Amino acid sequence: MRKQCIVILAVVLLLVSTAIMIKFGTLPQADPNGLFMPTSSSATWLMMIDPETNKPRPVYIEPEIIVSPFRLVETMSAAHF
Secondary structure (H helix, E strand, C coil): CHHHHHHHHHHHHHHHHHHCCCCCCCCCCCCCCCCCCCCCCCCEEEEEECCCCCCEEEEEECCCCEECCCCCCCCCCHHHC
16 A cells, blocks of 8 residues: 555656646747737838837838838938848
């Protein structure tokens, strides 16, 4: 009976220690809009100055698209890129 109790106790301890194992890693961070974007995305957020209010505002930029809460003024021609 004593051996059975020791075996049962060993199994319980193994299960408990496995259940409380600590895992380390990084947690994703939400974008300014509160969404969690995929890690494989090539987009980013930039803080840009709104020319009307002179205050910083977030602007979403991808290689194919730019989303801005204010009108973007073209200051360079395509030849500069």
